Amino acid sequence: MGDQKEMIRRWIKQNRGKGIRLLKKLVQEPSLQGNEGSSQAIVIEKCRELGLEIDIWEPNGTTLLNHPYFVSPRNNFMNSPNVVGVLKGSGGGKSLLLNGHIDVVPEGDKANWEYDPYSAEVKDGKLYGRGSTDMKGGNVALLLALEAIKEMGIRLKGDVIFQSVIEEESGGAGTLAAILKGYKADGAIIPEPTNMKIFPKQQGSLWFKVHVRGRSAHGGTRYEGVSAIEKSMIVIKHLLKLEMIRNASISDPLYNNTPIPVPINIGKINGGNWPSSVPDLVTIEGRMGVAPEETIDNAKTEMNKWLRKLPEIDPWFLDYPVELDWFGARWVPGTIDPEHELLHLLRKSFKEVKETEPVIEASPWGTDGGLLTAVGEIPTLVFGPGTTEVAHYPNEYIELDRMFEVAEIIACTILAWCEVSED
Amino acid sequence: MGDQKEMIRRWIKQNRGKGIRLLKKLVQEPSLQGNEGSSQAIVIEKCRELGLEIDIWEPNGTTLLNHPYFVSPRNNFMNSPNVVGVLKGSGGGKSLLLNGHIDVVPEGDKANWEYDPYSAEVKDGKLYGRGSTDMKGGNVALLLALEAIKEMGIRLKGDVIFQSVIEEESGGAGTLAAILKGYKADGAIIPEPTNMKIFPKQQGSLWFKVHVRGRSAHGGTRYEGVSAIEKSMIVIKHLLKLEMIRNASISDPLYNNTPIPVPINIGKINGGNWPSSVPDLVTIEGRMGVAPEETIDNAKTEMNKWLRKLPEIDPWFLDYPVELDWFGARWVPGTIDPEHELLHLLRKSFKEVKETEPVIEASPWGTDGGLLTAVGEIPTLVFGPGTTEVAHYPNEYIELDRMFEVAEIIACTILAWCEVSED
Incomplete structure (x- = not known):
């Protein structure tokens, strides 16, 4: 040979x-x-x-x-x-x-x-x-x-x-x-x-959308509203914490040189429609990494459960829970x-x-x-x-x-x- | 009479x-x-x-x-x-x-x-x-x-x-x-x-846009990029701090019942273009309140100077300073x-x-x-x-x-x- x-x-x-x-x-x-x-x-x-x-x-x-x-x-x-x-x-x-x-x-x-x-x-x-x-x-x-x-x-x-x-x-x-x-x-x-x-x-991956709600008001009296942009900052931080927790549990030596084995990437953000109004809706879109031995369903469940914890951080989310959509592409x-x-x-x-x-x-x-x-x-x-x-x-x-x-x-x-x- | x-x-x-x-x-x-x-x-x-x-x-x-x-x-x-x-x-x-x-x-x-x-x-x-x-x-x-x-x-x-x-x-x-x-x-x-x-x-007011830069990368290796969304969260916090400082100096009794006399309202946010890419640009739009005895020019200068302080919080902004635009309407x-x-x-x-x-x-x-x-x-x-x-x-x-x-x-x-x- x-x-x-x-x-x-x-x-x-x-x-x-x-x-x-x-x-x-x-x-x-x-x-x-x-x-x-x-x-x-x-x-x-x-x-x-x-x-x-x-x-x-x-x-x-x-x-x-x-x-x-x-x-x-x-x-x-x-x-x-x-x-x-x-x-x-x-x-x-x-x-x-x-x-x-x-x-x-x-x-x-x-x-x-x-x-x-x-x-x-x-x-x-x-x-x-x-x-x-x-x-x-x-x-x-x-x-x-x-x-x-x-x-x-x-x-x-x-x-x-x-x-x-x-x-x-x-x-x-x-x-x-x-x-x-x-x-x-x-x-x-x-x-x-x-x-x-x-x-x-x-690694697998799947795309998600999270809709974060606020309450509109005139920008000059912004304290009468609730900014969906400020609330989305809480949501993003919360998602990054989930990323940290999920990655902390990965001990596979094949990931030794990877700073974040299965990242949660926030790729897009869109919200509000007028500079002087308090925004009442922000949508973020991202990609969730799925570990090689994990199932897509498990990843979905983890994120879903995690987002349900938001009211513990801010009671706003009790009355206005974020909405989670899985959309677009997905790789097993x-x-x-x-x-x-x-x-x-x-x-x-x-x-x-x-x-x-x-x-x-x-x-x-x-x-x-x-x-x-x-x-x-x-x-x-x-x-x-x-x-x-x-x-x-x-x-x-x-x-x-x-x-x-x-x-x-x-x-x-x-x-x-x-x-x-x-x- | x-x-x-x-x-x-x-x-x-x-x-x-x-x-x-x-x-x-x-x-x-x-x-x-x-x-x-x-x-x-x-x-x-x-x-x-x-x-x-x-x-x-x-x-x-x-x-x-x-x-x-x-x-x-x-x-x-x-x-x-x-x-x-x-x-x-x-x-x-x-x-x-x-x-x-x-x-x-x-x-x-x-x-x-x-x-x-x-x-x-x-x-x-x-x-x-x-x-x-x-x-x-x-x-x-x-x-x-x-x-x-x-x-x-x-x-x-x-x-x-x-x-x-x-x-x-x-x-x-x-x-x-x-x-x-x-x-x-x-x-x-x-x-x-x-x-x-x-x-x-x-109160007067004027509209502004702030462009916040990041560095793109694939979402699966997001650590190779720099998220403009995460950087924009720093910018928004920084602007809210400016709002706090500006309002702390207002002692006019006519504002006694107003929680935030001259608010800085972040009304819109847009950034990124793909769920699984690290976003390299976020634009935020807002309205800056101008105090009754203040001039428009003074308000502009304050915000401009304040945004120039961003590198003290995050050196990223030294190489990628935010861009500030005054656009749209303005009320004296x-x-x-x-x-x-x-x-x-x-x-x-x-x-x-x-x-x-x-x-x-x-x-x-x-x-x-x-x-x-x-x-x-x-x-x-x-x-x-x-x-x-x-x-x-x-x-x-x-x-x-x-x-x-x-x-x-x-x-x-x-x-x-x-x-x-x-x-």
Whole structure:
């Protein structure tokens, strides 16, 4: 196998241009929600070239709607196909699922971008563009790994199931549809932007809204009213205290280097409608982290109970309790046995390629790995070439060297996990 | 004069229907900014009926624009005429200016109104509608006072200058234009909704915006960012401390019953744009009260200096100082000598009509009285039948009994101040 690994390394080195061209083509298609078709067409073309057994389908919104894990702002997936390409093994080996999402988040104000977000400009070893880091660079790494194995004429025992799914950014309807269609495996890798850290545990998250009430009055007699802004400050402090309590109970060493393992982020605040009136309503919106071993329901219950304690701090909340809404997206947490063979092999491959130990941590955000674990019962690792810091932001980029390194590490992991057929 | 007062009282009592009809007509015209014409037409008709010397003009925006006290969201006053009607005296008496604004604030969501805001429905002694309390009821009280005097055949020595001005709700461009046109007097009364309290001192106010910066990050790694929401909580606390300090220095007995004489009201807050991102910008908007003897410039300087102290509380503000904008409306404060004859006479008339001492306080909000005092140098009192509590709110109403009482009190004050001619 040492020879094969060396061949793979050489092939990837010689075919960097091919990998960059593929990533460019993918980034140049703005695969925003509802617009994934043209990007998927490029993926399909590549899967054909690799000789994979291809399955293309638009998820059925009506079926998904009845599933307890379904979360999406839509239930019509016309022109938003999932793509699965299977590299059949000769038998007797373990199967591996390689999952990447094709959807990207909106680019925001283009004025904040140095290059056009869909230009896929390459400069100083970085490829710029929306989706480069999150996560088309990771997807290309998967496809390069498969291409290298094919080009080297290597036959595997176990199946490799490559998935290019829609909707990760809105809560995972694409991956859920693939699971429900029957795609399972003995293990899975998702190359989300981990900056080459390995995440055996993944944080879940869910969005919430809290409505805080006050009582209006003229600003000149503000003492006759009750400011919803001042009351919302109490609520925010209270939520930050809940964050502290929840995190104090986390002793997992995978979170040793994380200042706040499962944060409660207050992302938005809106309230009042006139400078000289006392505001009678403030709405705050945020994201609640869910610990890898926790359930979504448990997190919801904890916050709900905690907010019911507000009257102990301020009797105002007795008559005007805050309202809590769970809305928008949600990502299920996930975890894998720390002694799992796939983790061991990925770690080993990393060490062989990078000549150093990988950083192993718990993820600060959710991925489709939560669904693979919770619904698909597939042990899942998250490991990819992009970086969180630039994901979802202007001037998103990926370091191309990392993409090729991940391609090589994943190719080596595939050989070890699926095993090479001697036929 | 005792007889004359009794005659006025009787006339007003017998002509309640007339007063209510006039108020109904005025409330039924939605005299929102830019749309004052049809309401003013009703006022003009009444002024003609009273035999006043009438002056009608649209203020010249270009001239106003150069005046340091001009504040308005517009500088074109087409179809927004000011109306002045003068009851000429026989000479030798003191002149009195009676000033009321015809503009009303928007009605907001009509769903919150029990009756249509422009229906002028009368129920249980109250007339409902936008502008009833603020301040068409006050204006009708002025016109009734003049009508009673005319109908009783009373001739005055001093002039009475009745003004129905535009733009009070946006900072007083109408009153400023009237001052600049030369309308001055020895004293002035404005029947804004004081709930029949007499305000010899009027609070000024101005609107501000504060932009508070943070540093964005993914909500899952929120510790890598700096929350502009958390920083804005520091800024709000800091502003409330400024309010405390400013109010601690106010010892005026006219503020004895006012919990916060010159409040700093935080009316609006907006920040962040995604539940799972750390917000990098929060904007708060508010109203700063200006003490009657204070200048607008002094208030601005105090707040500006105070916000410059934020780095002492949190070094974040050293690198990311908050930005302070003064925007929108502004009302100049005003004050009258506590021994002023006009105050004495109004007080006396109040006592005669109501058989009790009036409450004398400093106003919790600004009126055009600030401009009359500061620019027109006219000693001004604010005293009217409406109530602040319902001004600017849904289901605004006025108690009709109060309107007629104010009409009588003002008529009596006119007789005493302008003096009755013996001719």
